[in-house]
Amino acid sequence: MTATLMIQGCTSDAGKSTVVAGLCRLFAQKGVQVAPFKPQNMALNSAVTADGGEIGRAQALQALAAGVEPSVHMNPVLLKPNSDTRAQVIVQGKSIGNLNAQNTHQLKPQMRQAVLNSYQKLAHTYQAILVEGAGSPAEINLRKGDIANMGFAEAVDCPVILVADIDKGGVFAHLIGTLACLSASEQHRIKGFIINRFRGDLALLQDGLDWLEAKTGKPVLGVLPYLHGLHLDAEDAIHAEHPAQANQPVQHFKVIAPLLPHISNHTDLDPLIQHPEIDFQWVKHQQAIPPADLIILPGSKNIAFDLQWLKQQGWQNALQKHLRYGGKVIGICGGLQMLGKQILDPHQIESAHTIIEGLGLLPHTTELQPNKTLKQVQGTLNLSNTPKVKGYEIHHGKSQFPHSLTPACWIEDQPEGIISEDNQLLATYLHGLFDTPEALQAILEWAGLGKSAFFDLAEHRETQLNWLAQALEKHCQIEAVLNLMNGHSPNRQMI
Numbered sequence: 001m002t003a004t005l006m007i008q009g010c011t012s013d014a015g016k017s018t019v020v021a022g023l024c025r026l027f028a029q030k031g032v033q034v035a036p037f038k039p040q041n042m043a044l045n046s047a048v049t050a051d052g053g054e055i056g057r058a059q060a061l062q063a064l065a066a067g068v069e070p071s072v073h074m075n076p077v078l079l080k081p082n083s084d085t086r087a088q089v090i091v092q093g094k095s096i097g098n099l100n101a102q103n104t105h106q107l108k109p110q111m112r113q114a115v116l117n118s119y120q121k122l123a124h125t126y127q128a129i130l131v132e133g134a135g136s137p138a139e140i141n142l143r144k145g146d147i148a149n150m151g152f153a154e155a156v157d158c159p160v161i162l163v164a165d166i167d168k169g170g171v172f173a174h175l176i177g178t179l180a181c182l183s184a185s186e187q188h189r190i191k192g193f194i195i196n197r198f199r200g201d202l203a204l205l206q207d208g209l210d211w212l213e214a215k216t217g218k219p220v221l222g223v224l225p226y227l228h229g230l231h232l233d234a235e236d237a238i239h240a241e242h243p244a245q246a247n248q249p250v251q252h253f254k255v256i257a258p259l260l261p262h263i264s265n266h267t268d269l270d271p272l273i274q275h276p277e278i279d280f281q282w283v284k285h286q287q288a289i290p291p292a293d294l295i296i297l298p299g300s301k302n303i304a305f306d307l308q309w310l311k312q313q314g315w316q317n318a319l320q321k322h323l324r325y326g327g328k329v330i331g332i333c334g335g336l337q338m339l340g341k342q343i344l345d346p347h348q349i350e351s352a353h354t355i356i357e358g359l360g361l362l363p364h365t366t367e368l369q370p371n372k373t374l375k376q377v378q379g380t381l382n383l384s385n386t387p388k389v390k391g392y393e394i395h396h397g398k399s400q401f402p403h404s405l406t407p408a409c410w411i412e413d414q415p416e417g418i419i420s421e422d423n424q425l426l427a428t429y430l431h432g433l434f435d436t437p438e439a440l441q442a443i444l445e446w447a448g449l450g451k452s453a454f455f456d457l458a459e460h461r462e463t464q465l466n467w468l469a470q471a472l473e474k475h476c477q478i479e480a481v482l483n484l485m486n487g488h489s490p491n492r493q494m495i
Contacts, residue, residue: 002123003485004158008133008149008190010174014165015196015224017058017235020132022468024066026478027128029469035126036062039115040077040134040148042087043236044264044301048392052374053093054078057267058132058235065465068126073118077111077147079104082262082301082350092118095372098349108145112155115147119156128485131158138181150186159191159484166205167197167226172212179216191484192221194476199226222476231274232464233267238282253277253449254292259284260334261309262302265394268332269296271434271457277449285309289318294328294447297335299394299431303368304351307338307358316359328447329361329425336417336427337397340364349396362418362425363405366397377430379411382419383442386410391432399429 007023009016020036027034038059047060053072063070072093080088088098089107091114099107122129135142137149145151153160164174179187193212198205202223209220238259255272259282273280283289295318300306310316319329331339343356344367358366378390389409401407401418408417408428417428426446434440437456444452472478 002126003128003487004123004131004156005128005481005485006131006133006153006158006160007194008137008153008160008162010136010138010162010164010178011168012135013237014136014163015194016132016163017062018230018232018468019161019163019194019196019224019472020130021058021062021065021232021465022472023130023481024062025465026469026472027130028065028067032128033068033126034066034128034130035068035071035122036066036074036132037119037122037129038075038132038134039119039152040079040111041075041235042079042081042134044080044262045234045236045267046078046080046265046394048374048376048394049093050376051093052376054090054095054374054394055093056235057233057265061233061461062130062132064461065469071122073121076114076118080264080301083305088301093374105145108147112145112147112151115152116155119152133160136178137186138178140181150182150189153189154185158189160189161192161194161221161481161484162190163194163196165196166223167199171195172208175212176215190218192219192480194222194224195220196224197226198223219477219480221480222472224471224475227468227471230464230468231270232461232468233270238263238266253279253294253444253447254290255280255294255296256283256290256292257296257298258282258310258313258315260298260300260306261285262300262306264299264301265333265431266298268298268431268433271440271455272296274457274460275440275444275453275455277453278444286313289314292322292327293449294330295319295322297329297331297338299332300334300338302350303334303337303343304345304353304356306334307343307356310338310359319359319361323361323424327424330433330443330447331362331425331427332433333393333395333429333431336399336429337366339425339427340366340399342366343368343397362420362427364399364401364418364427366399368396369398370396372396373429377411377416379409379416381409381433381439381442382407383446385438385442387436387438387442389430389433389436389439391430391435393429394431395429397429 041056045057055075059075060070078090134148164171339362340358349368376392380386381389406419407415
């Protein structure tokens with residue numbers, strides 16, 4: 001049987017994704033063929049696999065940490081919310097439509113079969129599987145037909161480690177309360193705890209750890225410190241803190257982006273957020289729109305709603321003023337669509353609106369189509385020195401651009417996107433636009449920064465993953481974790 005361990009959390013954003021990514025890197029460094037697995041994910045940050053499937057962004061990062069190719073079987077069910085009550089449902093990499101909660105619940109048997117099928121495929125390929133739960137197992141209203149947390153753990157009979165975030169406060173109540181919501185067999189399945197994001201002197205926490213172990217009969221397998229400056233591809237949440245900019249000199253090149261209500265793939269902007277010469281800011285609901293050198297319109301999972309929100313928040317006037325004063329604007333995917341004249345949605349894929357008036361800053365029109373474009377792409381950026389770009393496309397829209405205008409990129413010798421006649425706006429469907437160091441430099445030069453520092457996101461990500469793995473090895477009982485994966489026997493060694 002493939003060694004399997006599941007990491008569940010007391011809350012969303014407790015650190016499940018981070019712990020799995022760190023363990024994937026640590027085990028890979030020790031020579032273990034390990035794969036990440038998340039049965040069901042709800043997130044708007046996604047990635048495209050080599051075979052054209054769609055999975056959660058966090059699982060793509062975890063696969064990178066493990067040194068393996070991302071697969072649709074690493075995240076067989078992905079839910080991408082496009083309103084408070086509906087979500088696009090993706091099963092083993094392919095969309096099966098936009099469904100409400102009741103319809104999704106009715107599909108649970110089908111999704112459960114896909115989850116178990118994908119798990120078995122990974123189990124036949126890898127020595128070990130590190131499974132990430134979703135949300136919290138204590139969400140008792142979601143227990144029936146659960147495939148995301150204990151329902152999966154019980155189905156494959158794997159041990160569970162429970163993670164809690166002490167930085168949020170109430171860590172002991174989180175752990176004890178979560179256990180209290182579980183059945184006896186599920187409580188027994190939890191073999192230990194990891195406390196995440198601890199600040200201060202560990203000696204001051206020791207009395208609490210002793211009480212917790214005595215109260216539950218379960219060990220604390222690690223207390224991870226708050227890793228200031230750690231920035232990895234987010235599963236979904238956006239954090240106001242930009243740790244990479246801490247202790248940096250004051251940045252003078254200002255980049256802003258609206259925090260859209262249904263923002264998707266906001267990890268596109270990570271290279272800008274972490275760049276040492278850039279002062280980046282998300283502009284939130286009802287927040288004043290500050291002056292900037294560059295404005296980015298990111299992706300969206302509900303174009304109609306988010307475009308109306310932009311207009312209500314004053315972004316249309318702000319963009320026009322920004323352009324009058326010589327500022328630059330970039331639109332990515334949904335942002336590209338918003339910058340055009342109209343968005344047509346005859347099949348009502350994203351909303352009940354069939355015609356949506358765009359911002360009118362570029363002359364193209366977009367029509368949303370039932371078939372979803374999912375592909376990895378590479379080519380050249382149509383700026384100085386034509387640097388190489390590499391990324392992926394995820395969209396329902398097909399945009400018609402005037403042939404007279406300059407394309408933003410050349411993808412496999414075909415024009416892609418658009419650059420305005422006045423050279424102030426650039427729009428593209430390419431996610432990962434800033435990931436290539438040469439392309440990032442060319443874009444920043446185009447935007448007015450001039451010669452910027454060389455920032456390599458891939459290299460930075462590798463450094464961060466190695467640092468995380470070191471922290472886990474130092475602050476967690478890794479041998480005990482390995483013994484859990486090996487069937488609870490200290491005499492069997494996976495490594």
